[in-house]
Amino acid sequence: MQLIETLYYSPNPRSSEELSKITKCTTPALLNDIRSINTQSDYYKIVRENSLYRLELADNATIDVLFATLINQSMAFKILEAIFFEDCSTLQELSRKLFCSLTTVQSAMKDLQNALGQWKLTVERRPFRITGNEIAIRHLFFLYFSEKKFVREQTRYSAEFFQFGDAIVRSMVTENQLSVSLAQYNRLNLNFFISLIRISKGHRISSRNLSSTSIDAPNQNTINNFSPYLRKELRLIYSEDIMKDSFWLLYADLFLLSEKQKEKSLSTNFSLAYHYETHYEFAETLSERLIEPLSEKQKDGLATILINQHLFHAKTKEFISVVQDRKRDCLQLLEAFHAHCVYQLRQLVVEFTEQYQLFNTPEFIDNYVYQIIATIPSCMNGMKQSEKPVDITIISTDSKMQEALLTEFIKFSIRGNYRLQEVSMDEIQGDNLLTVFNKSDIVISTSTFDVPTCQTPIIAVELCPSIQSLNKIQNLVDQLQKEQSQQFIETNKDTVE
Numbered sequence: 001m002q003l004i005e006t007l008y009y010s011p012n013p014r015s016s017e018e019l020s021k022i023t024k025c026t027t028p029a030l031l032n033d034i035r036s037i038n039t040q041s042d043y044y045k046i047v048r049e050n051s052l053y054r055l056e057l058a059d060n061a062t063i064d065v066l067f068a069t070l071i072n073q074s075m076a077f078k079i080l081e082a083i084f085f086e087d088c089s090t091l092q093e094l095s096r097k098l099f100c101s102l103t104t105v106q107s108a109m110k111d112l113q114n115a116l117g118q119w120k121l122t123v124e125r126r127p128f129r130i131t132g133n134e135i136a137i138r139h140l141f142f143l144y145f146s147e148k149k150f151v152r153e154q155t156r157y158s159a160e161f162f163q164f165g166d167a168i169v170r171s172m173v174t175e176n177q178l179s180v181s182l183a184q185y186n187r188l189n190l191n192f193f194i195s196l197i198r199i200s201k202g203h204r205i206s207s208r209n210l211s212s213t214s215i216d217a218p219n220q221n222t223i224n225n226f227s228p229y230l231r232k233e234l235r236l237i238y239s240e241d242i243m244k245d246s247f248w249l250l251y252a253d254l255f256l257l258s259e260k261q262k263e264k265s266l267s268t269n270f271s272l273a274y275h276y277e278t279h280y281e282f283a284e285t286l287s288e289r290l291i292e293p294l295s296e297k298q299k300d301g302l303a304t305i306l307i308n309q310h311l312f313h314a315k316t317k318e319f320i321s322v323v324q325d326r327k328r329d330c331l332q333l334l335e336a337f338h339a340h341c342v343y344q345l346r347q348l349v350v351e352f353t354e355q356y357q358l359f360n361t362p363e364f365i366d367n368y369v370y371q372i373i374a375t376i377p378s379c380m381n382g383m384k385q386s387e388k389p390v391d392i393t394i395i396s397t398d399s400k401m402q403e404a405l406l407t408e409f410i411k412f413s414i415r416g417n418y419r420l421q422e423v424s425m426d427e428i429q430g431d432n433l434l435t436v437f438n439k440s441d442i443v444i445s446t447s448t449f450d451v452p453t454c455q456t457p458i459i460a461v462e463l464c465p466s467i468q469s470l471n472k473i474q475n476l477v478d479q480l481q482k483e484q485s486q487q488f489i490e491t492n493k494d495t496v497e
Helices: 001-009 018-024 027-037 064-073 075-085 091-097 102-117 134-148 159-175 182-200 220-234 239-246 259-266 270-288 296-313 327-337 340-357 362-375 401-411 432-438 466-497
Strands: 044-049 052-057 122-124 129-131 390-396 418-424 442-445 458-460
Touching: 001 018, 001 027, 001 044, 001 052, 001 418, 018 027, 052 091, 075 091, 075 102, 075 129, 075 134, 091 102, 102 122, 129 134, 134 182, 134 296, 159 182, 159 220, 182 220, 182 239, 259 270, 259 390, 270 296, 270 340, 270 401, 296 362, 327 340, 327 362, 340 362, 340 466, 390 401, 390 432, 401 418, 401 466, 458 466
Parallel strands: 390 418, 390 442, 442 458
Antiparallel strands: 044 052, 122 129
16 A cells, blocks of 8 residues: 555656665565556556556546555455454354455454554454444444445345435435535445444444434335335334434434534534534634635534534544545645645644644544635635745846746745845845845855855755755745744734733
8 A cells, every 4th residue: 555655646656676665675575566466456557667666547546446455355354344244253254254264364353453442442252343432433334335435236235225225315315404415425325324234233322312303304205115124134123213323423413414403403402512612713713814714604614514524533532544544645735835824724723622622633633624624725825924924035146037037947836925036146245145145034046155154044056946956945935934834823822812
């Protein structure tokens, strides 16, 4: 996975030496992995050209096909799925079911138990099953089946079971006038089937946590159509308490999908009202940092999205993930282009989580930052900048025309809040060279300068700067912006207080 991720996000092909160093393995092991990868899927291949390796991906595919392939082939994940259905009581039964040796099962089971232990989940025996916080377990399997891209036809359940089950979910959306995106519908739908299977194995969410009065039951006809298949395939009767348990996200007020539902939930669920109020206050604080403040509708939308994404974690206090973490990858890309914005948002979220003692692990903080940017993309270019931009002085020994060209190169290549000043050699004398340099935050020159007592970083470049030189300049601009942003944030905080 690390090998393919490296090649997927790398702008240039990589040598075997580079890849061996990154993946911390020998070259023969690396080459063996490449051969193995190239037999896994028709969607991607690692191609070697001129002793360099690059990833060739089908036009209609993204890296998610890699994660799905890995999950489907991983023994630990196969065991996780077998444990979900609770069909096996001994390691011998697991090894027979998965067509592998007992030693392989023992090793994979140990890895799985270590991973689950991070989320305070435990594998119990006779039969093998997962115990712990039920909401955390259901969320884990939601992520697992989502990333696996499971195919219904490959399960043990009939087409009618899924067909009439889907009708229940659609009826729930219609009867409650819920406004759902495709992702939200898929989350509701997949959690519905996962919950029914968990319920059939005796794992329930406490009824006192499923007391929302803002949700109406699905249409009775859909229930009547689904009930025979539920009874036949899971030996359950779709009673009111099972119906609520299967839609636990809605009946626990953890998934707000309409104005009517939200208003009623906030008036009856005091815990939800508290969390909504704190998140709305956070949205107001963010609004104060934006050049164009958020509207009331945007503040409400942001508070709702953050609740939908995080509140069900309130009792687990652990951020659960399987393999894929698109939010992390997206943030890394955004930080490359909007370092100032991402830094300010992260500082804002850290202050918020510390104040309310909420989800303050790095994974939660990154997820908050991602959700804010996804909900309000305009904040990328809408954050208030520090009053003083980074001052960059360009000193050129070339002609005015070449100096202007270098300036355009810098403008085109360097991101951030900075201003450029051009100073030719004719405008300065040896005596005041130090004075001119110290007035700037960064000096870019087309010749070599040695000014021992100068505190300002000096970067020498060619008329056409190299990638290495541009990276040095960009890193300095980002570093100075962060320092100025921190001062700006502290100043604003003192002013508000």
